[in-house]
Amino acid sequence: MVKTIPLFYILTFVVLLTHADGNVASLPCGGKIFVEDSVTQDDRILAFTLINERFEDVQDYLTVHDGVGKDSPSLQIENQMKYEASNKDLPSAMYTTSSVATLRSRGTRASVLQLKIQKAVLCPLNLGPNTACGRIVDEISCYCMNFALLSWDDQMIFCYDNGMKLVSLESYEEEQAILSTWNLQQWSSLSDLKQEGYWIWESTGTPLIPGYQNWEIGEPNSYDSEEDCVAFPQLSGWLDVPCNWGFPGTCELHP
Structure with missing residues (x-):
């Protein structure tokens, strides 16, 4: 059974946290999720960043998936995309294609996981020639x-x-x-x-x-x-x- 965890009552999206085997999981004790604003537009997406950690270092514990389906694909780190222009000093982030995502955890970890979730806009590689x-x-x-x-x-x-x-x-x-x-x-x-x-x-x-x-x-x-x-x-x-x-x-x- 999947448990829905509402992050804030005015939000129009939900984040689901499940173990890979489908059992209900909970946020680590002391874990924090920061949401800057509600997502109300259909053309807005979710941006996930970690505080004081890298996604590569927690991928064996936590994965972020696009949507709520059982077979929802895991998200890729957008900074791996070869933008013609980007700030390389920005934290690595994962982005959904809609305002819903699934977080899946495996096992436990000793340290607190701090995940920041923000409303973001789609950003193309370009708008055409030149x-x-x-x-x-x-x-x-x-x-x-x-x-x-x-x-x-x-x-x-x-x-x-x-x-x-x-x-x-x-x-x-x-x-x-x-x-x-x-x-x-x-x-x-x-x-x-x-x-x-x-x-x-x-x-x-x-x-x-x-x-x-x-x-x-x-x-x-x-x-x-x-x-x-x-x-x-x-x-x-x-x-x-x-x-x-x-x-x-x-x-x-x-x-």
């Missing part, structure tokens, strides 16, 4: 670079057409992760198109102030009303430039 994708900031989000030199409007449309949004920079760490992956001057979603001098992240509708800022010295200068969009280069801060200039762009998707 693009590259990867999990470059964290193990649950996805970033895709479109290397084509497009106007700000066309980069916004490209991201939306692929179910993503042109990047809105929320921290120095996020900006540096993107620039260290793709060393290019590129568009952000920041603009003051709607009101001169009032800068807003158009992808999220969030005003720039009081959030993170990284303007180049003397920027924004807005010598004329046509400098309404913002690009961020590798070796300096943000620049306000005409929106019809051509730059690459990074699309982002978060849980």
Whole structure:
């Protein structure tokens, strides 16, 4: 008999923990499961990471399977996939194809097992020719670079057409992760198109102030009303430039 273990009452998924022989198992004494948010969208998946351990070191004790069927396949570590762009320092993670998974344990172990389960987004290897994708900031989000030199409007449309949004920079760490992956001057979603001098992240509708800022010295200068969009280069801060200039762009998707 399989026992269902609800992790948190608002979650729309369940995690099942069974022994390989089908007998009911329980979490190790003192074991912890951290869930950051509920999974409500059909296109969201589960990301499994271990705290202070590697999956390779516990595979004889614990396996994660996709779905709830008896013959559900065990999950592979996604960082083994050859992403064109990825942060190699991120912890190894396993990902389901839906919001349900089965955990199967064998025997007992002396130490506490800490497994972190998070809501994640699907991340393709690319979005077509002249693009590259990867999990470059964290193990649950996805970033895709479109290397084509497009106007700000066309980069916004490209991201939306692929179910993503042109990047809105929320921290120095996020900006540096993107620039260290793709060393290019590129568009952000920041603009003051709607009101001169009032800068807003158009992808999220969030005003720039009081959030993170990284303007180049003397920027924004807005010598004329046509400098309404913002690009961020590798070796300096943000620049306000005409929106019809051509730059690459990074699309982002978060849980």
